[in-house]
Amino acid sequence: MNRTIIFILSFFIAQAAISQVAGSAPDSSNYRIVIAKIVNGDTIITATLPEYAVNAKLPRKLRAAAQRNAKLVYNVKKVYPYAKLAGIKLKEYEEILKNASSDAERKRLMKQAEDELRAEFEDDLKKLTFKQGIILIKLVDRETGDSSYVLVQELRGKFVAFFWQTFARLFGYNLKTEYDPEGEDKDIEEIVVLIENGQI
Structure with missing residues (x-):
């Protein structure tokens, strides 16, 4: 009985040894040494995979939407x-105007501020496109809390505000446009938040 068990065991051991030799040594080019971490008793391999670019051709509607979005991002970043x-x-000028002793001094200070702003920004603002101008009017409302019309009316008077509103309407602008971050201007608001967070 013992001989039979020894014979059977010898047979299986020999068979296992032969199968190892028959397969020969594994090709080392198929293997790679990688770094592994043990997390909660589980071994996890960490490896850097090569970067692959997947560029599928977008459908026409998606391409057009992507182009519109890219243009909107460009325009918002510009203005x-x-x-x-x-x-x-505006905050600076409000502080200065609080200290004005009379209406004449207030008008003089506002005229001086207007001249300074024109000298510094007029050339740049003249180069803005129509769409950039509309976005700027909306973003001024966002930053100041008042529409451009209300700001001109408060700082320069009703007649000047009426004049600039009429002039703006000739070119398709509306200084009374208000910023609507949850409605019409939701896309602009999302872009502004990304700019403020430094993501774009």
Whole structure:
């Protein structure tokens, strides 16, 4: 009985040894040494995979939407610094105007501020496109809390505000346009948030 068990065991051991030799040594080019971490008793391989670019041709509607979005991002990035600056300058001018002793001094200070702003920004603002101008009017409302019309009316008077509103309407603008971050201007608001977070 013992001989039979020894014979059967010898047979299986020999068979296992032969099968190892028959397969020969594995090709080392099929293997790679990688780094592994043990997390909660589980071994996890960490490896850097090569970068692959997947470029599928978008359908025409998606391409058009992507182009519109890219153009909107470009336009908002171009005019947002001016709107931000408008908010800062408005706070500065409000502080200066609080200290004005008379209406004449107030008018003189506002005329001086207007001349300074024209000298600094007029050339740049003249180069804006129609769409960029509309976005700027909306972003000024966002940064200051008042429409451009209300700002001109408060700072320069009703007649000047009426004049600039009429002039703007000739070119298709509306200084009374208000910013609607949850409605019509939701896309602009999302882009502004990305700019403020430094993501674009």
